Amino acid sequence: MAGGGRRRCRRARTVSLSCRDEAAAAEKRQLRHCPGENRKGRPQLRPRSRRRVGRPGSRHASRSVRCRGQSTGRRRVQGHSRQQPDRHVAGQQTGGHPRRHDCRRTWQQQVRATPSGAQQRVLDAIDRLEPAYRRLLQTLVRIPSQAREEETEAQALVSEHMREIGLTVDSFDVDVQALKHLAAFNPSPRNYAGRPCVVGRRPGTGGGRSLLLNAHIDTVPVETPDAWAHPPFGGAIEDGRLYGRGACDDKAGIVECLLVAHAIKDAAVELEGDLTVASVIEDETTGNGSLACVERGYTADGVIIVDGTWPERFIVSHMGHVSFRIRLTGIAGHATSGGPNPIAAVGMVEEALRKFVERRNAEHAQHWGAKENPIFINLGMVHGGVWPGSVPGECVLEGQYGFPPPGSCESAKQELRDLLATVAHRSDWPLRAAPSIEFVGLETPPEVGDPANPIAQLLSATVRRLRGATLQESVIVGHCDLRHYTRARERPTTAACLYGPGGGRNVHGADEYFELAHLRLVAGNLAGVALEWCGVTRDR
Structure with missing residues (x-):
């Protein structure tokens, strides 16, 4: 996402995950080891419904996390770990005090509950696959894809990986002649030949809603490489941060989209609705990449652009x-x-x-x-x-x-x-x-979306259910490609937002980095949304 995409909403009350120490401390508080080992030899984690902390009706239900420099208050942090779905869902009150988040009952009654077995298998798959996707992100960062007609090699790698994980792939150049008559098209001095958009599709079995995940491969140029403490195309990892141009904006977003699609396949979960992953060019400049995808027919009932936010933020409006x-x-x-x-x-x-x-x-x-x-x-x-x-x-x-x-x-x-x-x-x-x-x-033009649209509500409910955190809207002064999906000539959708790829700093500047701990976290949240939104055919 371009320009100012990470400004935060003043109304937000949740604690940011910008400090790894605080996030790690929150993780320790949320996770307690149960006696015994699982089949992989790792300590089992006690499901949240069996823990004292946060259990509905207990005196620990409002336990809060305090970060350095923060006042005390009922603020919650997303942990980096998975947790079992809470047995105390809306409509199944078991006694004690009423649940704090009664507002989610209406939304949860509108969607089908994802089979817990399917969800757990997908989250387990994300855990298994995450190290390989860290390496994929590092490889992508080492391939320059600056918005100077440099995206070819990086998109070739994305296309190859989509095929390896079983997606049906469509790689195509932006067709200026087909788009130039459209009001949303922005003329560009750059040549589009050999700079494709790459779209991977996993067809559903039928009867579910379709979901499209979008992220951009292009990055802003590096102005002064000597100003970087870590080489801009080195992909260095230090203290849990991956450094390099595009690491956070937005190659981490592409990697998370691929990880979600791969984990669903690896977990042998069949979705009822189609799942589409789009790796686009020119988000940073004209937006013509996403426009070309939409005009080629790649739209969906719900759209998440994986760009521009930390794990506890989402975006529907920009200047x-x-x-x-x-x-x-x-x-x-x-x-x-x-x-x-x-x-x-x-x-x-x-x-x-x-x-x-x-x-x-x-x-x-x-x-x-x-x-x-x-x-x-x-x-x-x-x-x-x-x-x-x-x-x-x-x-x-x-x-x-x-x-x-x-x-x-x-x-x-x-x-x-x-x-x-x-x-x-x-x-x-x-x-x-x-x-x-x-x-x-x-x-x-300015984009003013509905923060209560269906995909944003489902994302919020998923983050609360999986992580125990509250998702907050972030209103940004930057821009993004949402307009192409919400104002599409055919099949526009208001069920659209930006979410992910997670924490980082210095986008568009020297020493850009991405918090690697958020790769698994955000991918898990996106996968949870995909299963709920598209529907699950088979659970075994």
């Missing part, structure tokens, strides 16, 4: 974005010619953009999630001139404008046009020509 290119024109000549030099106007344009943002935020006067002043303009690229002894003929600024609803892409573009026209009429404008602006690359 609008437009990318722009401002061109300042001077007169090229010798360094002593006097120009005018277009670089001399950069400061004036930057100041005008900054004051525009300050004014817009003052007028908006509303938070967007946790962001007090959500409206922003980022200048990400400046280039001009070819020689220090020459006056450049032009200077180009490229950036991105983020805006909340009710703004639209067209109104945002007009705001920038009007702003530059005002700047050009200033008496101290140093150039003979007014600045020009064009809009290239990303254009996405």
